[in-house]
Amino acid sequence: MKVGTQITWTNADDIPHTVVSNDLSFKSKVLDTDEKFPLTASKPGTFPYFCSITQG
Amino acid sequence: MAWAGTGALCVLEGGVLKSYGLDDPAHIAKAGELSFVQISDNHMGFNKPANSDVTATLKAAVAKISAPPVPPEFILHTGDISHLSKPVEFDTVDQILQSAPTKDVFCVSGEHDVLEDDGKQYRERYGKNTKNHRCQD
Numbered sequence: 001m002k003v004g005t006q007i008t009w010t011n012a013d014d015i016p017h018t019v020v021s022n023d024l025s026f027k028s029k030v031l032d033t034d035e036k037f038p039l040t041a042s043k044p045g046t047f048p049y050f051c052s053i054t055q056g
Numbered sequence: 057m058a059w060a061g062t063g064a065l066c067v068l069e070g071g072v073l074k075s076y077g078l079d080d081p082a083h084i085a086k087a088g089e090l091s092f093v094q095i096s097d098n099h100m101g102f103n104k105p106a107n108s109d110v111t112a113t114l115k116a117a118v119a120k121i122s123a124p125p126v127p128p129e130f131i132l133h134t135g136d137i138s139h140l141s142k143p144v145e146f147d148t149v150d151q152i153l154q155s156a157p158t159k160d161v162f163c164v165s166g167e168h169d170v171l172e173d174d175g176k177q178y179r180e181r182y183g184k185n186t187k188n189h190r191c192q193d
């Protein structure tokens with residue numbers, strides 16, 4: 001991501017998920033089905049992420 | 057998610073603990089030396105195709121629990137009481153379980169019961185009179 005890149009995650013599953021970066025620089029609230037998490041990058045780089053509920 | 061809501065009747069007979077489905081009336085009729093019911097994964101609040109009426113599922117389970125002439129000693133709920141840790145979800149389950157004939161309900165948390173608040177609400181509701189233990193290697 002470059003600084004200013006905008007990304008929106010949408011939970012398309014029927015169970016809740018979160019979006020959490022491995023370095024904990026960003027973390028969504030719990031997203032129920034169809035809920036969204038918009039993010040604007042504040043620093044450049046590659047940010048692996050996971051769901052803190054299902055660990056996926 | 058493939059399903060929501062499950063239950064089993066656990067009966068101690070001759071020192072051996074056996075479990076049976078709640079739909080097995082022959083075994084539900086016998087109390088043994090000790091019997092209790094394990095229920096799990098109500099996911100109260102869930103309404104998707106895997107189970108569009110989890111409230112009805114829990115009420116059906118309580119009806120089966122209430123059927124034996126000798127009621128089970130207690131209910132053990134092994135988690136995912138709620139779907140999103142919302143107070144109304146816990147309240148609904150608590151109200152339905154109050155109609156069961158068992159003396160006690162004991163709960164173990166699932167990950168859906170401790171969302172957002174690291175389990176603060178769960179401990180306030182179900183952790184009263186319990187102690188925190190940390191396991192160390």
